[in-house]
Amino acid sequence: VSQHWAACRCASQVKTSLMDLTNSIMDILPSLSRPANHSRIFYAVMFDAGSTGTRIHIYTFIQSEKGNLPVLDNEMFHSIKPGLSAYADTPEMAGHTVKMMLKVAKKTVPRLEWKRTPVVLRATAGLRLLAAEKAQALLDQVQHVFDESPFFVPDNSVSVMNGSNEGKVCPPSALTSHLNAQTKKTVGILDLGGGSTQITFLPKLRKTIENVPVADYVARFDICNSTFELYTYSYLGNGLMAARLASLGALGAEGLEWRVFKSSCLPKKFRDEWSFGGLTYHVSGDPDGYAGYKLCYQEVLKVVKGTIHQPYELEDSNVFYAFSYYFDRAVDAGLIDGVQGGMLEVRDFKKRAKEVCNKMSKFPPISPFLCMDMTYITCLLKDGFGFKESTVLRLTKKVNNVEASWALGATLDHFHNLKIH
Helix, strand or coil, X not given: CECHHHHCCCHHHHHHHHHHHHHHHHHHCCCCXXXXXXXXXXXXXXXXXXXXXXXXXXXXXXXXXXXXXXXXXXXXXXXXXXXXXXXXXXHHHHHHHHHHHHXXXXXXXXXXXXXXXXXXXXXXXXXXXXXXXXXXXXXXXXXHHHHHCCCECCCCCEEECCHHHCCCCCXXXXXXXXXXXCCCXXXXXXXXXXXXXXXXXXXXXXXXXXXXXXXXXXXXXXXXXEEEEEEEEEEECCCHHHHHHHHHCCCCCCCCXXXXXXXXXXXXXXXXXXXXXXXEEEEECCCCCCCCHHHHHHHHHHHHCCCCCCCCCCCCCCEEEEEEHHHHHHHHCCCCECCCEEEEEHHHHHHHHHXXXXXXXXXXXXXXXXXXXXXHHHHHHHHHHCCCCCCEEEECCEECCEECCCHHHHHHHHHHHHHHC
16 A cells, blocks of 8 residues: 555546446346435445454445545444354344344435345355354355345445455555555555454565565556556454464364463463353463463464464555554554554564563453463464564554545445346
8 A cells, every 4th residue: 555656647547447336236226215415425335244253344435426426425333242153053043134234224324225236245264264054154154134124235246355355345445545655665554453454555675575475475557657566464363352262372272161271471360251253262371370471472472473474574564454453453552542542563572562561460461361361462463464663553443534444345346246246
């Protein structure tokens, strides 16, 4: 994702490519009523079914005149926990959850527009971690709810996203927001979910693209008569909740009803139940051992080492936006404001992780997992992706007043694909 394209002299071609996308949306959706100013208003509903929760994004687009680009006028955002994967053994509950969330869409979208408003659900890491038949049962329930709803249900409206695609559908929305920027500084995106984590940026060096392990790490797209290659990848199993499981040695374990999974990342006297992905685990600190940052880091390093590819180039001049659990845990640890967000260096995560982990017995944290989570984030950034401690991260929930996620890009991508097919 780069901000140097403003200097590109083919802005008209950029506009043309975006116009194609606009026209494809108009071709898919029935023609809408025109207010006195000839504006077109249309809506879209996107469900993001993540591993720890389900989120609904209801987008309102306005096209003022034919030939002009549509503007994202508003977004209604609502989330609910747990994720659909928690209902692996009771799939009808997943359908009930989606049905309840559709009530938000009904309140947001005018009744006359319901039959013209597409509704789409894309599931991410949580469902990819389930057995195929259980995941399909959940998707079937959602599809049934969609089919019974008054909204427009396109083909392939309910599906599980391919891991490598999560990073690739986020950039288009980010790209368009930076087309008019005046700086040449490169911007990257880091997203930490419950089951998976993503990295996306536009490399400056050819060697970064040449050194990728497999072709899936590169997304190519044409703009301004040039082909741009985006470094982007989603790592299944390296999300925050999946990392907890792996750190505890509980990933794929049996005998959950009697086993207790211990960790140096937890307070020594802590013992409780913890649920993820529809399963419940007995977890505790190590009452007879040691706790603290150093031992905790050794535990989480086993989860990160050898699983994350380090890009050849991660320029110090790059600013990376960090979303989701990066933001949430920084708030929990008191590093940033929960509304405004803020700028942090990687070393800030490390420093606070040490403080939280080494004072667990004296100052019980907000969450008993805060030490483990902060240490994992530090390890993921440093030993995983290979960021320097001085790398600047901009932690935020929204960009240009829109919830920061792949959902908007996926919505536009889906419109585009409908026309293609």
